[in-house]
Amino acid sequence: MFKLDTIISLAKRRGFVFQSSEIYGGINGCWDYGPLGVELLLNIKDAWWKAMTFRDDIEGVDASILMHPKVWEASGHITQFSDPMIDNKTSKARHRADNLIEDFIAKLRKKNKNDIADDCEQKLTKAQDPADFYKIIMDFQIPDPVSGTTDWTDVRNFNLMFKTFLGPLDDTSSTIYLRPESAQGIFVNFKNVMESGRQKVPFGIAQIGKAFRNEINTKNFLFRTREFEQMEMQYFVKPGDEKEWFDYWKEMRWNWYIQYGMKPERLKWKLHDKLAHYANHAIDIEFEFPFGFGEIEGIHSRTDFDLKAHQALSGKKLEYVDTVTKDRFVPYVIETSGGVSRGLMAFLCNAYDEEEPTTEEEKGEKRVVLRFHPKLAPVQVAVFPLVNKDGMPEKAHAIYKDLQKNFKVQYDTSGAIGRRYRRQDEIGTPYCITIDGDSLVNNTVTIRERDSMKQELINIDNIKSYLFDKFAL
């Protein structure tokens, strides 16, 4: 396992990821994608988009990031998407107030003080405002697990939604939010998409877009950031069919990662034991990052919570009517929700490899290779003249310009041929084409494959069909 620092260093050096606003000292947890990073990002999104929408039963949307404030009222984000936090003045430890109380209740039960535990639990379920939590903590004299004291600050609510203002007035009547998840953009468009797309249940709606959460901490490079991109698909099914579709999408999503080269031993399932308010079943796909396993995608059974909530608050019917059976119902939803940046980081970590020289003759240092799946590689082909004279550069450049019509290509004449191969290895280019002396007389080139480093002699006229074949999925 390679260190995260090694990956970050390569990402910066070769133009995958830069710190945002770097010349001003950077800004916490914000990152910019460079020339190669954006290609990789687009390739990942493209692969996902095609896997989702090149089907009969899934349509795409791209909803606005700013939405009507009632959306977040219906979804439960205004009331639920916030954490009551409390600090201990002695230890300076910060806790979630509700977790602190829950842990306290658990301890009471261990000591068989069930009367007090019941009383406390009853008050906890009724607690809503920060002041309610504070009262419980003080009434029961709940101590800080770290310092043992009850020297607490007030409980403060940290809402994770970014606030901004619609229009010029900086007051509460114009408060709106940056969406904390992209899913609601799909739910509110459920009817529009179903009708305009002439879809019947079961069907899905896919979307790729940014979402924002004002997290208390950012962490681990791209893994936890306040601005992030999601690729999400909500699949609408008949109530009762959700288990079957959950299993279907669970398998589909796992296989998608495998198909694009993710090593199975670095993936694992993580079942949610604590479910969110909207879900009745949820599982994550986790990838083994240098800092441990972390979620890259969630598959959730969201029931009819969201559609029902929007139906109730908007007063608009969000039902599906089966024209044959005359059945009428609010569909259940299976969601697949992947993080684009997390996916990129996982594909990057998954692809990174170093090879030590195997023989004495091999000069040079270790070989750094990004073993991307060809479909994801930011640069697909590189073209080199073997030496920079004798008509080879002209021939090579002509081939380069021609390939550029169909592929992302780089042209490189600088340095020894081995060095140029290594440059391409380090950015994960799967194929390098070299024009040598024979090219000019026999009309042939060598194609060198990244992982095996094997070379193949092929006719110049066959380059494109060779590559199309290799890049076809």
Added chain:
RNA sequence: GCGGGAAUAGCUCAGUUGGUAGAGCAUUAGCUUCCCAAGCUGAGGGCCGCGGGUUCGAGUCCCGUUUCCCGCUCCA
């Protein structure tokens, strides 16, 4: 948010008791080179994260701050 570490060229790092900034690699212009990174000759690139302070003088000492990494905490 707490604790620890770090910040000097694109990258990895030197930089003595405080005295006007260095190496290797990378980049770039040529030469050389018929297949897997260190051949030859040049060139560019740094207010030493940022802001204060001490000092005749600060990359170096002090304070603050920002950012990243590691470990906790947190992650409806």
